Amino acid sequence: MSASPRTVDHEAPVRVPVTVNTLLDKKHHGEKLVMVTAYDYPSACVAEAAGVDLVLVGDSAATTVLGLDSTVPATTDELVMLSRAVRRGLRTAFLVSDLPFGSYEASDVEAVKTSQRFVKEAGAQAVKLEGGGVMVDRARAIVAAGIPVVGHLGLTPQTATALGGLRAQGKSAEKATQMVADALALQDAGCCALVLEAIPAAVAEELMPLLDIPVIGIGAGASTDGQVLVWHDLLGLLDGRTAKFVKQYAGLHDQMVEAVTRYAEEVRTGAFPTREHTYAIPPEELQRFQGSLAQLHGGAHRASDVQGYPA
Numbered sequence: 362m363s364a365s366p367r368t369v370d371h372e373a374p375v376r377v378p379v380t381v382n383t384l385l386d387k388k389h390h391g392e393k394l395v396m397v398t399a400y401d402y403p404s405a406c407v408a409e410a411a412g413v414d415l416v417l418v419g420d421s422a423a424t425t426v427l428g429l430d431s432t433v434p435a436t437t438d439e440l441v442m443l444s445r446a447v448r449r450g451l452r453t454a455f456l457v458s459d460l461p462f463g464s465y466e467a468s469d470v471e472a473v474k475t476s477q478r479f480v481k482e483a484g485a486q487a488v489k490l491e492g493g494g495v496m497v498d499r500a501r502a503i504v505a506a507g508i509p510v511v512g513h514l515g516l517t518p519q520t521a522t523a524l525g526g527l528r529a530q531g532k533s534a535e536k537a538t539q540m541v542a543d544a545l546a547l548q549d550a551g552c553c554a555l556v557l558e559a560i561p562a563a564v565a566e567e568l569m570p571l572l573d574i575p576v577i578g579i580g581a582g583a584s585t586d587g588q589v590l591v592w593h594d595l596l597g598l599l600d601g602r603t604a605k606f607v608k609q610y611a612g613l614h615d616q617m618v619e620a621v622t623r624y625a626e627e628v629r630t631g632a633f634p635t636r637e638h639t640y641a642i643p644p645e646e647l648q649r650f651q652g653s654l655a656q657l658h659g660g661a662h663r664a665s666d667v668q669g670y671p672a
């Protein structure tokens with residue numbers, strides 16, 4: 362038994378579920394969009410309680426929760442399972458699931474089939490795919506199948522090897538111009554939003570007036586319609602270096618180590634558990650129980666005296 366899940370907070374302000382239209386409305390009213398990644402039920406509940414607009418089950422789960430070196434090995438089964446857990450924790454936030462590397466690139470049919478799994482099995486409201494070029498066709502096919510798509514340009518970690526590593530993109534006039542062309546093509550293909558990762562702020566500023574769809578930045582400066590951060594980066598859940606664009610709003614890794622260390626100490630010294638953590642039995646019941654034990658074992662004092670107990 363532990364903390365009871367799914368308690369309803371009747372004091373919480375009533376919020377209306379976020380849809381693709383809400384995202385557009387907020388853009389048009391100049392209201393910043395807030396997106397975070399989440400990978401499980403408790404983090405989804407926290408994101409919901411904090412009132413974020415969008416939650417992304419990113420393939421960053423590969424590195425943040427599965428301990429892998431890159432996002433490349435993430436599988437559809439893994440991300441569907443994590444998305445289902447996140448879905449259970451959300452009431453109003455818009456749920457986007459990442460299509461993992463190798464699950465959509467080869468054909469439109471594959472892209473649609475994988476996207477349908479996220480919608481049918483996990484309740485995702487949109488899927489996100491990385492890159493321009495031929496991925497624009499994949500995006501168009503998924504949109505034509507009735508599934509909202511979020512594009513992702515700039516640093517696209519699934520193809521980081523081809524980009525020369527996890528580094529900022531769009532730093533030459535040619536690369537920045539290509540990115541603008543890809544962004545316009547993704548918009549034209551029907552994407553409902555676009556993520557821009559690790560690009561110069563000045564490039565994002567030039568791109569923003571050209572786009573009608575909401576743009577969410579991560580390391581793209583302040584001009585975008587919203588921001589996204591990875592859950593573990595935002596909360597300082599992992600030990601180690603983070604990207605330049607990360608701002609940590611808490612240092613939970615150190616707090617968790619401290620808490621588990623204190624728990625270990627208290628178990629070892631006997632300071633935990635105390636009376637307040639134990640269950641009582643009415644004294645008369647205890648007495649009857651002891652009496653029935655004595656009868657059962659005919660006064661046996663050691664466990665090995667009890668019939669049937671291995672010596």
Ligand code: KIV
Nearest residue numbers: 398419420421556589
């Ligand atoms: O996988 C992920 O977390 C992402 C965000 C960085 C946008 O794609």
